[in-house]
Amino acid sequence: xxxxxxxxxxxxxxxxxxxxxxxxxxxxxxxxxxxxxxxxxxxxxxxxxxxxxxxxxxxxxxxxxxxxxxxxxxxxxxxxxxxxxxxxxxxxxxxxxxxxxxxxxxxxxxxxxxxxxxxxxxxxxxxxxxxxxxxxxxxxxxxxxxxxxx
Numbered sequence: 001x002x003x004x005x006x007x008x009x010x011x012x013x014x015x016x017x018x019x020x021x022x023x024x025x026x027x028x029x030x031x032x033x034x035x036x037x038x039x040x041x042x043x044x045x046x047x048x049x050x051x052x053x054x055x056x057x058x059x060x061x062x063x064x065x066x067x068x069x070x071x072x073x074x075x076x077x078x079x080x081x082x083x084x085x086x087x088x089x090x091x092x093x094x095x096x097x098x099x100x101x102x103x104x105x106x107x108x109x110x111x112x113x114x115x116x117x118x119x120x121x122x123x124x125x126x127x128x129x130x131x132x133x134x135x136x137x138x139x140x141x142x143x144x145x146x147x148x149x150x
């Protein structure tokens with residue numbers, strides 16, 4: 001479509017993404033890259049630990065010690081298999097990101113709350129106290145009547 005007054009072409013469908021969406025995509029890409037770096041670092045750390053355990057296993061003489069070391073190596077092998085299998089990959093958001101989104105949501109929510117004004121709060125407090133005293137007097141009178149009848 002062309003605007004007659006300005007001769008500029010305007011699209012009815014929004015093909016271009018907004019700045020906010022582009023920033024979010026960029027953050028998601030950076031987050032995925034960081035996740036992959038963390039996964040690879042964890043794999044390297046586990047491989048190193050497994051290599052040390054295999055050296056200990058070869059040096060060990062006691063069968064009980066060998067058994068414990070073998071159990072640890074099996075556990076590490078399972079963790080490595082889980083890290084290498086994308087279907088079992090556990091995606092955890094970093095604590096800083098969780099706190100950042102939580103605080104943003106909290107700020108939005110506090111903006112939506114209808115806060116009392118000082119005068120309204122004092123009026124409501126006094127009203128509640130008076131109603132409680134009034135009901136207390138009524139129940140005390142009823143109780144005294146019942147005690148007097150017995």
